[in-house]
Amino acid sequence: MTPRMLPSLATFTDLYELTMAQAYWQEGMAETATFSFFFRSLPPHRGYLVAAGIEPLLAELDGFHFTEEDIAALRQLRRFHEDFLSYLAGVRFTGSVRAVAEGTVVFANEPLLEVTAPILQAQLVETLVVNRLHVYTLLASKAARVRWAAGPQRQVVDFGARRCHGLEAADIAAYSGWLVGFEGTSNVHAGLRYGIPLYGTMAHSFVTAFPHELDAFRAYARTFPDSTTLLVDTYDTVAGIKHALRIAGELQQQGHQLRGIRLDSGDLASLSRIARQLADAAGFPHLQIFASGGIDEYTIEQLVAQRAPIDAFGVGTKYGVSQDAPYGDCAYKLVSYAGRATLKLSEHKQTLPGSKQVYRFYDPTGQMLYDQIALAEEPPPLGGQPLLHEVIHEGRRVHPPVSLDASRQYFRQQWASLPEPCKDLHNPVPYDVQLSVRLHQLTKQLSEQLRAELHPPDHMPAG
């Protein structure tokens, strides 16, 4: 834990961003560019994505600059002109950013965020923008599936800290879960950092540290007589449940209440039923049954379908790494430069040109009907709600940061308006996303123009 002098966040960039920056600088290319961040497709089984990471990213863009130490370290690479490094030392983010609100439900091809800035700046922040929006959105989307599968009656708590890909990823999992309605997290760092409620039970090691399970249970209950959840599967789950109920009786005699038991292995449906029956028969109908161990939205869906009497789920590994979809196919693409709309044609990766806006249409009951992706410059279509709003103007945030709790509230509204068939975990009904006529025409026209330049008619093969 010795603090070390690490390179600054500005150096969190792929090398080519810096070499391209030097080329832009050397060529005098300082015109305004717009880059658009979007997902090309939804990950498998997904009917939607929950846009997240925008607020954390905006906080990181605020004050973006290379430190003297960064510049000195870059100089050591012997790749960059000294004049360029001097220029780089003075670079600040002076551009504008338009984005959807943290927690917005979005779909394939819809921009979550657009950066408009001198091309060098907009290019330099690419790696940071993509890294942030990708992982937060991935985890928030997974979390929304988990939360939905559990239904409103059961609690869900993030237990991912130890298997997430790093400490930072663990905080992102806690944040994303809370954003979409988890009840809390086990991660103390994240809880303190974001004000997320903390949950915890006990580990098998606590039980095995005592000669007998009952001793372990009793010791823990002595320390936390009103907030104890006993882990019952260390040796034999049914025996463990009976031991826990004995503790429940002892606590009751002392005027306290055992909060719950936790199942962490085995057939959770049948074990939870046994636990419920034994607890009810022993006069503890309020004893909570907490389940964990390899749980994700698919497990939860099955357990709920089997009417397993589980009150709360701890979702760890499979949530924390988004196991069934550990990445999403997202991109940060140049869509205009110096007033000229741009696109790329690479196989299966063709992009939509121009700065965009997404309009959302609702039915009279407030349910989402369809979205339209249009050029930002088009007049807004009647009745469409624009999703992208300016959040940074010429390097300065337009509004104060939105709190995570406010985003959590916002997500709840978003979620209520998303049609239920789009929420299915296996075969969601695709939500209707249309392109405006002008965007469609521009895309077609530019593609044809580029193809014609690449293959002029007089060079085309005969026939």
Add this chain to the structure above:
Amino acid sequence: MTPRMLPSLATFTDLYELTMAQAYWQEGMAETATFSFFFRSLPPHRGYLVAAGIEPLLAELDGFHFTEEDIAALRQLRRFHEDFLSYLAGVRFTGSVRAVAEGTVVFANEPLLEVTAPILQAQLVETLVVNRLHVYTLLASKAARVRWAAGPQRQVVDFGARRCHGLEAADIAAYSGWLVGFEGTSNVHAGLRYGIPLYGTMAHSFVTAFPHELDAFRAYARTFPDSTTLLVDTYDTVAGIKHALRIAGELQQQGHQLRGIRLDSGDLASLSRIARQLADAAGFPHLQIFASGGIDEYTIEQLVAQRAPIDAFGVGTKYGVSQDAPYGDCAYKLVSYAGRATLKLSEHKQTLPGSKQVYRFYDPTGQMLYDQIALAEEPPPLGGQPLLHEVIHEGRRVHPPVSLDASRQYFRQQWASLPEPCKDLHNPVPYDVQLSVRLHQLTKQLSEQLRAELHPPDHMPAG
């Protein structure tokens, strides 16, 4: 990028570690515990794991403590006794750690690391230990597969930064790749931090920022006349290759050399063949062909089998998230407390009791023959090389930190001694890992003893 006061690394712990700590403290349980970190099984298709994250973890354990601000924040939770918080403020890591060397090839059930300390301390660092060893080992193991698939003639570079789960995960991917022999990374932060060589080409946005591909290529080549790799698939790959060769000719006339071209989409086998033929025909036999885009060890294996003339691979997303195995089944288990060996019996999760040592046996040519997991207290078997060595003694590191470059060298030796059939990407031959007779007996005896206590004979069902 405004620096914020975050909770310290000590708070990166699951809440239950702290509540259990209070219970240990309240019960006066201050005896020595040993916890063992191991993988219960190898992830799918894996024949081995590359132990990593040990050196970074040791650096983090060094100086482990809760800050005044942490204690104040924990107080706000209103869960802990004031006296316990005072005690916690004074806790330092005073235990001992035995571990395998960074970059050691390991197998299921073999401890990578054991912590021996007063139980409260050993418990408090659980989340940190598991998080670190899990993700580093996961990525180093994936990287070793990728490196092996590419073979000694082709370069491999980490391109994962933007899709890894956070900035920290991106640095871990760069570190892990370098550990097992990647040629470098695109991640500037990681490159500067660890001294890893940096690689980069150009983005599609650079090409689309110019009216014509040739203009973009020419501008980049002007800036880096001796280190340019041109991305050729923005519009039409074959046309892009021809444009690149035109630039190669122009550079040659000026006394420079185009380094290479990069393919990022389409059928990489056939496109690389076309590129090679065109480049050779144009008199540029040294032009390097760099391939990227959805590449992992499986893609590389196929491309190599098809004899695709690719000189270097950029591995991004699928490497950076360990796509086919985004987590491993690892555990940090109490194996002894106060001199008593412990285990748990949970279904499919039974553990091996006691502090352990792993002995490795080699054949006369230096190839690994088999491993034996034994109790640490057993006399070493003849000819077995012990893998675990003390690295922290009573809170202090025994040796200076091992540099990443030294670990990279060490991994190379490890790798050379691992039998080739264990390296197969699909159906590796399982490496032979045995338990010592005494470990086997102790496990059997303890399990039977625990089961007997749970189900005394006079309570057994009839029959």
